[in-house]
Amino acid sequence: MNEKDFLKILGKTDSKYIEEASPTLKPRKKRTHIVWLSAAACIGSVIITAVAFHTGIFYKPSDGNIYTQKPSVGTHESNKTNSNTDKTDTKPNKDTDKIPEQSAKWPIKRVPAESSAEKVPVPKWEDLTLAQKYPTVQINDMEFSGQNAKLTKQTVGRELADVTATGFIGEAEKKADATAYAVIGIDERCAAAIKFDGSEEYYVYINSYYLPSTLGEFTDALSLEENIEFGAASYSYFENGAYKNIEFNDLDDSVIWDMLLSDRDAKSIDNYDSHDFTAEMTVGVSIPLLGYENIALSVTEDGYLITNILNTGKAFFIGKEKTEKFTDYVIDNCTGYEIVYVSDGEEIPE
Amino acid sequence: MEDAQIIKLFSERDELALKETRLKYGGYCMIIARNILGSEEDAEECINDALIRLWNAIPPHNPKSLQAMIGKITRNIALNRYDSSNAKKRGGGQTELVLNELTECFASTDNTRNIADSLDIQKAISRFLKSLKTQNRIIFMQRYWYLCSVKEISQNLSVSESKVKMTLMRIRGRLKEFLEKEGIDI
Structure with a gap:
């Protein structure tokens, strides 16, 4: 018996001892950075949920007060006039290093609040897809996780290996035989197509632990130039006791490529979880081939490009100058709306 | 809500059971998964997975202690997840x-x-x-x-x-x- 065996055996110990030792629950400070949404989280929620994000930055300016977010936005004159907004006059000034007395005034867009994951019906085992029933598979000693997405036969490449996929009903492990194939245009270390014995469908499985060394390696591994789609950019700041969420809809793809994704040598960090990244500006991204819809590509104030593509956080240092320039560009050149969520006609405070 | 009522909801296949379980034991499960994995995001995924397994397990199971059952399931999922080489590399909490x-x-x-x-x-x-x-x-x-x-x-x-x-x-x-x-x- 080794120490891991012991931990597992101890896991099956009497319930009374588990309850007896239940640790004290301590409330944690609300985290205000990107909440990653993984494939695993999707298993129970059939809906595709946008990655929820808050962009909070704690800082302590010279007045000694700690603010939740520095409203760091551009200071130079707007290059684009928007008849609906008066951004140049009203946007916060980052050089003052203080919360502005006058808030940014963006036109308000009221949108219905999305139903939360808690309200989503959880399907019965028999109603789950094969990828949901058997969410884990080992291919060449790498663990891949099932996405709730299917591939067409045209996007499936060479055969990689015969595999056994595993899943659980309660605590009982279930297994299913399958064949793993490459996905055309995707590095075999990143994703695979899984075809279960007796089924004609190909499911996308993702290696969440793939870690590229550079941004160029990452974009090549996923053929992002062909596969990625960009959505709205989002920015939020704290004002008068509430978060203001601003959405920009007309950001050109070429700007993202030029300003954020062009530095192919930008190094990836290998200890993402030990950093406390806070996104300053986030662009929604989709990779339909791999089943991703509206996940996040963000810049941080301290110069990182971060994303949750492939389910786990990845960060590339592209430099503070670039991330600031991008944020300023979006604020100055794109049409923004303050997003206010409403439910049954009532506004939901952030 | 009392555990017996929540278990009854599971038995009746009422999805309110999941909401109530998360409400009552979400923080408890978060402690377990976060201690093992060292990441709040990974822990949240474990809790979602645990709820699904619980949904598929009750019925037929009728646990004496719902807390212990969801705790055990969460712990198993988190330890299995930790077994992946990258989770170890990242430190994996405690x-x-x-x-x-x-x-x-x-x-x-x-x-x-x-x-x-x-x-x-x-x-x-x-x-x-x-x-x-x-x-x-x-x-x-x-x-x-x-x-x-x-x-x-x-x-x-x-x-x-x-x-x-x-x-x-x-x-x-x-x-x-x-x-x-x-x-x-x-």
């Missing part, structure tokens, strides 16, 4: 530290595959736990079942960190002796 502490008790051999299924060993460990004084058992369980840090345990029980460390060291010694005496291959 898991690496706990495993290192336990190496002094075990030979770290894997010659006993499927050992977790051994009912005899489970029973022996239950006897060992029963033999401990209540506070010592709580300290031991908080460290090796919940994978709480020494600091958290000291705060939970209002005792010094040095006392927690000393107690754990003594219990590990007793555990090794106990398992050897029971003829369990370690």
